Amino acid sequence: MEDTRITATEKNLIFLHSVIPAAEKFYLWCFGRDGRCLSSTCPAEVRPLLETLFRSLGGLDQAVAYAALDKRIPLLISSSLGMQWAVTCETERGSDLLFVMGPVFYSSPRKEQIQTAMRSPDHGVRQLRLERMLLSHLSSLPVLPYAVFIRYVIMVHNMLTKEQLDISVFRPKGSKCQEPSPSHNHDRSKIYLAEQALLRMVREGDINYEGFLIQSLTMSSGVPLPDAIQQTRANIIIFTTLVSRAAMEGGLHPEIAYPLGDSYIAAALRSRDFGELSALAATMYHDFICRVHQNKTNPHYSTAIQKCCDYIALSLGKAIRISDLAALTGYSNYYLTEKFKKETGLPLFLYIRRAKIARAKLLLETSDLSVRSISEQLAFRTPNYFIKCFRNEAGTTPAQYRKLYSARSSIHGNQMFAE
Numbered sequence: 001m002e003d004t005r006i007t008a009t010e011k012n013l014i015f016l017h018s019v020i021p022a023a024e025k026f027y028l029w030c031f032g033r034d035g036r037c038l039s040s041t042c043p044a045e046v047r048p049l050l051e052t053l054f055r056s057l058g059g060l061d062q063a064v065a066y067a068a069l070d071k072r073i074p075l076l077i078s079s080s081l082g083m084q085w086a087v088t089c090e091t092e093r094g095s096d097l098l099f100v101m102g103p104v105f106y107s108s109p110r111k112e113q114i115q116t117a118m119r120s121p122d123h124g125v126r127q128l129r130l131e132r133m134l135l136s137h138l139s140s141l142p143v144l145p146y147a148v149f150i151r152y153v154i155m156v157h158n159m160l161t162k163e164q165l166d167i168s169v170f171r172p173k174g175s176k177c178q179e180p181s182p183s184h185n186h187d188r189s190k191i192y193l194a195e196q197a198l199l200r201m202v203r204e205g206d207i208n209y210e211g212f213l214i215q216s217l218t219m220s221s222g223v224p225l226p227d228a229i230q231q232t233r234a235n236i237i238i239f240t241t242l243v244s245r246a247a248m249e250g251g252l253h254p255e256i257a258y259p260l261g262d263s264y265i266a267a268a269l270r271s272r273d274f275g276e277l278s279a280l281a282a283t284m285y286h287d288f289i290c291r292v293h294q295n296k297t298n299p300h301y302s303t304a305i306q307k308c309c310d311y312i313a314l315s316l317g318k319a320i321r322i323s324d325l326a327a328l329t330g331y332s333n334y335y336l337t338e339k340f341k342k343e344t345g346l347p348l349f350l351y352i353r354r355a356k357i358a359r360a361k362l363l364l365e366t367s368d369l370s371v372r373s374i375s376e377q378l379a380f381r382t383p384n385y386f387i388k389c390f391r392n393e394a395g396t397t398p399a400q401y402r403k404l405y406s407a408r409s410s411i412h413g414n415q416m417f418a419e
Contacts, residue, residue, distance in 0.1 A: 375387075
């Protein structure tokens with residue numbers, strides 16, 4: 001690293017980088033929370049290009065937002081180009097440093113894939129000069145298998161935080177060794193509804209997906225094969241195929257979705273480890289959802305308002321206060337509410353309420369949770385207040401909505417599962 005702010009931690013990272021084979025091109029970056037790049041192990045000839053891409057593709061904004069949430073596991077960041085980064089922070093009190101690892105591609109990038117992503121009208125990176133620079137360095141861009149990249153990420157994170165995490169942290173919580181009950185395994189209509197919920201979240205780019213992913217993992221053991229590794233691998237291949245198709249339906253360009261899905265399938269075929277396969281499936285799902293979410297981001301929203309929208313999407317399970325959002329953006333409560341309404345067309349309180357009601361509909365459609373439980377899960381003050389808000393938005397009560405949806409689904413389910 002080449003900056004005057006060389007701390008003991010950074011010296012440790014230099015040592016760690018020195019023991020990683022040079023051929024594997026694993027780069028480390030140190031940013032201040034003000035967004036300034038303080039140092040990097042990236043070679044000088046590609047450093048300006050890769051730093052510009054990290055900023056232009058929204059990686060730095062995601063990294064800063066992640067640091068504000070005080071997360072204890074590394075953040076994986078995907079981009080429309082197929083580049084991946086990881087971010088972690090020191091846990092030392094008063095530290096204002098962000099450590100970025102990457103970028104890497106999980107498989108060798110193709111010229112067509114880069115051109116399609118950079119010229120998409122849904123993304124901000126359209127500069128022809130930047131595209132030419134990237135294509136001129138195509139053969140020298142970092143390519144690492146998923147498993148190798150993740151293991152290096154864990155090494156760096158553990159060094160910074162003094163923790164002892166392993167690759168399992170990238171699996172959804174509660175997914176380890178959970179066997180579905182026989183009744184669930186044979187309730188095909190419930191499995192179908194859970195599957196549709198997962199795919200709908202991909203199509204919508206819904207980044208608050210973790211609970212639904214965990215629920216689906218407990219419902220079916222998937223393709224029955226005599227070898228457990230083979231069974232897990234087959235399930236991931238099928239899941240990846242379905243998710244990539246749902247992402248295309250959600251607006252992800254086929255020239256991005258097909259190669260991305262192929263790279264995850266190839267990684268699954270190479271893997272011989274349960275933990276790695278499970279983490280790979282979770283990362284694949286996260287990757288596709290983030291790409292669709294990025295595609296659906298309103299280009300007319302300012303960075304501050306988009307931060308608020310993302311925060312709301314990820315915080316549906318708690319009371320969301322305007323003061324929290326104001327602190328996130330650095331605005332006063334009044335200025336934020338005015339700016340939010342001007343850009344989105346909705347008062348902030350109404351945007352939050354509609355986001356919660358949309359999640360309530362999904363829970364009513366795909367779970368057996370009671371109305372009271374859903375009300376509590378979405379942090380409404382009382383069940384009665386939840387019912388009132390739901391009726392205002394949906395024109396019916398939650399119980400009536402579930403009954404109507406179940407009736408429609410039953411008819412459709414009978415058609416789907418008829419012998």
